Amino acid sequence: MKRSTPVNHAKAAEKFMKDTAHARFHDKRLWDLRQKRDQQMHLLPEWQELRTLASQIKEHTLAHLPEYLEQFEANALKNGVHVHWATDAAEHNRIVGEILEKHGVRTLIKSKSMVTEECEMAPYLTQCDVQVIETDLGERIQQLDNQMPSHIVVPAVHKLASDVAKLFAQHYHTAPDDDDPHSLAWAQRLAARPVILSADAGMTGVNFAVAETGSFVVCTNEGNADLSATVPKLHIATLGIEKLIPRMADLGVFIRLLSRSALGSPITQYTTHFRAPQKGSEMHVVLVDNGRSHRLGMEEFWTSLKCIRCGACMNTCPVYRRSGGLSYGAVYSGPIGVIIDPTFNERKYSTLPFASTMNGSCTHVCPVKINIHEQIYQWRGVLANHHELPFVKREIMRMVGKILGRPKLYRAMVQGAETTLNVLPRFLLYRTMNPWGKNRTLPRPVQQTFHAWYKEHRVKKNRNT
Amino acid sequence: MTSREEILARLRNNRPHSTDYVLPSLPLLGERTATRQRFEENLKDLGGQVLEQQEGEIFSEAIARCFPDEKVICSAVPEFDGTLRLENIISPQQADKVDVLVVRSPFGIVETGSVFLSEKELQHRNFAAHLTQHIVVLLSEKNLIANMHVAYDQRTEFREARYGVLMSGPSATADIQGVLIRGAQGVRTLRIWWE
């Protein structure tokens, strides 16, 4: 396997921050989403109970995943749905390609799906002469601009309306100086309709798959997913195997948490339950592993599979808000990306666990109670085990120096003997700079001095080798 | 070994100790009042509207008043004809020409102002609910459910429908510079008519 160079997150972040108009808007917009989420949370006295239930349901499901997958499959088959299993990205793409080929599909319309991004499906299908059209507005903007989504819920959040105006002028022939979001959204509607009406197949992602009924649920806002699933006669839904939940009633818990955590709205405009193909149509479900079964065996990291991809941890993260999703150089960015990307490619994403202030805010907002900041800390341990001390120090330095903008202070402290690895940035943020720290109590990060921590991991490493 | 067997074997091998993680039973949480007023408030929060009945007005008059310029009014309910009946639509291309779709929902959820529609109400033309420009949903106050927990617990539609959508207001997007736009790619407006 070819050795990939580690992503230079700090450098990309620095570049993003230089463009103040974009950087300011990005920070403000995501913080606004975080505040809307808080407002929704305060409306529900049972919020913490919902989080606990969601976490317990997910942990239980993951511990019984083989049984629930078999149950889901059996019920889906009974409902007349075709079920496929893909061990990795290549197999996923091949399966989808074969279904499309069998039906002579030339145009595939798609709604948002992170799994297909993860599998790099679109470039593969393009090689097979299938035209893949993203129908979600944000995804479409990113597709036209040849970029990955920069956020898992709001894919083009790093762009301003003027950027979209330029792209649409080029591709949709709208007036380049018309950057009114209303007319741009209208242009997308007008451009997408004929494509939707003539497409040969539609594809959606999946938010939740219910084992006891063999059905799956898709939560969206624009209506494009429902159009993609109901207009063509062929619907393919693709999902990571961790999307399973046992019971229909579990949806009550998850639907109530998802959009409130993601966008601060009580529910997505569309919550769609697919159980069986429409009359005269065909429905396929592709269950994708692609590293998930391996992750399930990682004692410190398996609970990251509880993630329901709400993006709340991204919206609240000071590093993510400042650096923009694309700077992570990965499909999954922000705190959740930091803890799952290294499971895909440890070397390439070895720098990402340092893109964190360890302030614990991500853990605090996560609707399924993933201990995100602790896992970030544990990843640093794993990486320190596999790298040299200067690498670890340098990456922390870059994060604090370039992204948080206090290199001198940090340098002075990092050289002190009692310096702790994770408390420093917290100190910088919550005492010195404080724009996010106000009026909030955050969980204390793990306390351990840098040297003690390093020694412990070195010892472990020496034992292992 | 097939991919299926391989994945299942790896999961069996790698999973955490399964008896440590018990499936919790689900309490019926949340606000339990199912009033029309709360439904309307939540509906409006998500951009939905109420087609108010004016003094002495019947449904077809309300539609004419609300949509004076719309030409193709498609009906999926027996008591109102519109200009086109849903059962006469045979293709998405035809449904794309519809200005207003009138359909009855079996139940609404108060917590989120949502209405449920499935292939039964949409007469196996599910696309019609999304290709039409506007939708008017007939709903009865006695079919209001307090919240999501109660809905999933009690409504058998979730288990029976092939396709079941909860629509909460019209389609929307905030993908361009965070500006909220009601009326994205699906219906541009959603109205409730109380019956």
Ligand code: SF4
């Ligand atoms: S880790 Fe938690 S907060 Fe982050 S996207 Fe996943 S579910 Fe949401």
